[in-house]
Amino acid sequence: xxxxILSSLFNAAIYALFKIFGKRRVALLPAIVVNYLVAFLxxxxxxxxxxxxxxxxxxxxxxxxxxxxxxxxxxxxxTQWNGIAPxxxxxxxxxxxxxxxxxxxFGEQPEAPAWAGMVLALLGVMLGSWGDNPVAxxxxxxxxxxxxxxxxxxxxxxxxxRIRLTxxxxxxxxxxxxGFAAIFGSCWLAFRPERxxxxxxxxWIAGGLLGVLNYGSIHCLVLGLSRSGLAAxxxxxxxxxxxILFGAxxxxxxxxxxxxxxxxxxxxxxxxxxxLLIGAAT
Numbered sequence: 451x452x453x454x455i456l457s458s459l460f461n462a463a464i465y466a467l468f469k470i471f472g473k474r475r476v477a478l479l480p481a482i483v484v485n486y487l488v489a490f491l492x493x494x495x496x497x498x499x500x501x502x503x504x505x506x507x508x509x510x511x512x513x514x515x516x517x518x519x520x521x522x523x524x525x526x527x528x529t530q531w532n533g534i535a536p537x538x539x540x541x542x543x544x545x546x547x548x549x550x551x552x553x554x555x556f557g558e559q560p561e562a563p564a565w566a567g568m569v570l571a572l573l574g575v576m577l578g579s580w581g582d583n584p585v586a587x588x589x590x591x592x593x594x595x596x597x598x599x600x601x602x603x604x605x606x607x608x609x610x611x612r613i614r615l616t617x618x619x620x621x622x623x624x625x626x627x628x629g630f631a632a633i634f635g636s637c638w639l640a641f642r643p644e645r646x647x648x649x650x651x652x653x654w655i656a657g658g659l660l661g662v663l664n665y666g667s668i669h670c671l672v673l674g675l676s677r678s679g680l681a682a683x684x685x686x687x688x689x690x691x692x693x694i695l696f697g698a699x700x701x702x703x704x705x706x707x708x709x710x711x712x713x714x715x716x717x718x719x720x721x722x723x724x725x726l727l728i729g730a731a732t
Contacts, residue, residue: 453677457670458689460663462696465529465538467660469705472530476656477647482522483635484648484657486515486628489665493625496665507623510610514603515630519638521599522631522664528592538697540593544601544690551605552682556612567726568687570719577716607668608682611675620676624668628661691720 471478528537549568553559615623639645647653675685698717 453670453674454685454689455692457667457674458692459696460667460670461693462700463663464660464667465697466700466704468526468529471526471656477644477653478526479523479639479642479644480647480653481657481660482519482526483632483639484654485660485664486519486632486635488658488661489628490625490632492662492665493628497621497625504619504622506614507619507626510606511623511626512630514606514627516634517599517603518627519631519635521596521603524592525596528596537596538694540596541600544597544604547601548604548686552608555609556682563726564684567723570723570726573719577712577719604686607672608675611672615676620672624665624672627668628665691723694720
């Protein structure tokens with residue numbers, strides 16, 4: 451349980467950093483590439499040398515790495531375009547698809563309180579996004595893309611954790627993902643004019659901080675899936691609702707974003723969902 455909540459806290463901090471990047475004019479793509487390089491190196495230092503056979507992890511790590519770099523940049527842009535709350539909600543509403551996928555793929559049968567918590571979690575994120583000002587032009591497409599891509603990345607993590615990870619290999623999976631994301635991002639950046647920002651110290655400082663948070667988020671989520679004793683269909687709603695709450699608190703307290711009454715209703719529903727999910731898990 452603590453691992454899932456800690457993953458959510460790291461995740462919410464990432465959205466706050468994206469907002470700060472926009473205010474401080476930090477070049478987004480170079481910072482994201484640095485972030486994945488730092489996350490890979492941090493993961494290598496944290497987990498130590500890998501003695502286990504990783505042959506079954508290369509392909510899923512490569513796919514996740516490609517998804518991560520594309521989705522991460524899009525979330526960063528959307529946070530700057532649309533604010534923290536709409537972007538967070540677009541990413542976390544994907545829990546509906548994620549939960550459905552885990553139930554179908556793994557045959558999980560959550561008990562009634564857990565189902566009630568999942569329904570309330572989905573209702574909470576729907577209320578949280580209700581009534582936002584429409585986004586004009588190219589920004590509008592970002593939110594549904596984030597929704598579907600987030601569900602795919604979460605489902606792939608759950609599948610790999612269930613059928614391919616072992617206690618000897620689980621610590622290596624996150625660094626592998628970040629390593630591939632760093633490779634893809636570097637190739638992408640090589641053809642972009644923003645690569646000049648790599649000469650600026652703030653790019654490395656911002657990317658380094660983001661990398662530590664990013665590694666912590668994924669590492670804790672992978673461990674939470676394997677060690678919390680919770681079904682994946684419970685872990686993802688729990689994690690997503692917690693991110694919504696942390697993200698809402700950050701947007702109000704740090705960035706003075708105004709929430710409408712319907713958004714506050716979504717937060718209250720999310721708190722009730724969180725209580726039900728925690729109660730079902732204990």
